[in-house]
Amino acid sequence: MAASLVERRTAGLVDRCYAGSDPARLRQDVLPRLLRLVPADAVFFAAADPDSLLFTWSAADEPLVGEAARFLDNEFGAADVNKFAELARSADPVASLGRATRGDLAASPRFREIMAPLGLGDELRVALRAGGSCWGFLCLHRERAVNGFDDADLAVLRTVAPHLAEGLRRAVALGLAGSTPARTAAPGVLLLDADGALLSASAEARDWLARLEPADFPSGARLPVAVSAVAAWLARLDREPAERVPPPTVRVRDRFGAWWTVQASRLTGPPRPQTAVIVEPTPPQQRYSLLLGSYGLSPAQTRVATLVLRGRSTREISAELCISPNTVQEHLTAVFDRLGVRSRRELVALALAGGGRRPAGV
Numbered sequence: 001m002a003a004s005l006v007e008r009r010t011a012g013l014v015d016r017c018y019a020g021s022d023p024a025r026l027r028q029d030v031l032p033r034l035l036r037l038v039p040a041d042a043v044f045f046a047a048a049d050p051d052s053l054l055f056t057w058s059a060a061d062e063p064l065v066g067e068a069a070r071f072l073d074n075e076f077g078a079a080d081v082n083k084f085a086e087l088a089r090s091a092d093p094v095a096s097l098g099r100a101t102r103g104d105l106a107a108s109p110r111f112r113e114i115m116a117p118l119g120l121g122d123e124l125r126v127a128l129r130a131g132g133s134c135w136g137f138l139c140l141h142r143e144r145a146v147n148g149f150d151d152a153d154l155a156v157l158r159t160v161a162p163h164l165a166e167g168l169r170r171a172v173a174l175g176l177a178g179s180t181p182a183r184t185a186a187p188g189v190l191l192l193d194a195d196g197a198l199l200s201a202s203a204e205a206r207d208w209l210a211r212l213e214p215a216d217f218p219s220g221a222r223l224p225v226a227v228s229a230v231a232a233w234l235a236r237l238d239r240e241p242a243e244r245v246p247p248p249t250v251r252v253r254d255r256f257g258a259w260w261t262v263q264a265s266r267l268t269g270p271p272r273p274q275t276a277v278i279v280e281p282t283p284p285q286q287r288y289s290l291l292l293g294s295y296g297l298s299p300a301q302t303r304v305a306t307l308v309l310r311g312r313s314t315r316e317i318s319a320e321l322c323i324s325p326n327t328v329q330e331h332l333t334a335v336f337d338r339l340g341v342r343s344r345r346e347l348v349a350l351a352l353a354g355g356g357r358r359p360a361g362v
Helices: 003-016 023-037 065-077 084-089 109-118 151-177 203-212 225-239 284-294 299-309 314-321 325-339 344-352
Strands: 042-048 055-060 094-096 120-130 133-143 188-192 198-201 249-253 259-267 274-281
Touching: 003 023, 003 151, 023 042, 023 055, 023 151, 042 151, 055 065, 055 225, 055 249, 065 109, 065 225, 084 120, 084 133, 094 151, 109 120, 120 151, 133 151, 151 284, 188 203, 188 225, 198 203, 203 274, 225 249, 225 259, 225 274, 249 284, 284 299, 284 344, 299 314, 299 325, 299 344, 314 325, 325 344
Parallel strands: none
Antiparallel strands: 042 055, 042 133, 094 120, 120 133, 188 198, 188 274, 249 259, 259 274
């Protein structure tokens, strides 16, 4: 493909990254254009909670859909290359399986156990980062008989990834700005077996599941990816115990605009261990980091704003962050400008409301 054509198509693709209002619309707008530049036979696209890096929403092509549980188990339970969380923290958020294994795809358990039996070959993974946070992930697959991803493919994704991440960030910001209170304050509980299959659910949990999908949640239906992700992460903690690690948590927006916190906990006892997944409306305090990240604040501005929301004075923030009071005020002024408020009191009120204003630049 001529370089000029690649540049024009890439520019058009970047423009579409800013047109969507939610992850599903963003996928619909962007992926067909992306696949004209970087052909692939199957695609996985996911939004993620920037704090836990767990999936909040996902869409996958065949033959990936039926293997979601095995991919999650590999992601959280096996040693392998190009893990999404590792890419989210890497200097380079774009990596192919062929390069990571130096051409020996079979060195990857993910390839041997999942991809090869599906007839898939090389894989290109991308962590979608913007504003210092990771807002989602993209994975392209090619059939085994097709050539692997080359330097030109990776270059296109490195160009597009920040813009696609910005599209996801803006979708979260718009979701916060248009958020509505959850209909019920009562937590819901989903009970899963050792394999992650649904055993039972409270009425409140089934109500929440129905709020995620257009129709009532049917018995035996595939669970939302947020539920599967927290359960898979908990299974990893069972295999690799760590001190003072909080339960896996992810924040999810339903189709009516309300935000919910999904958390997993292990139940022990006969006949087999089970997993309880608790779903409850996200309290204002848990929306702070999501709110500040979605407004595109710098890491330094986010640290200052977070401490302000915790009630710290300028002097206390200065001492805790080892910066001058003048620097604290400079960061705080930038935060006020970005969020469209004029005082600490207005900042707190905005945070308690869950982000009731449309962020600048969105």
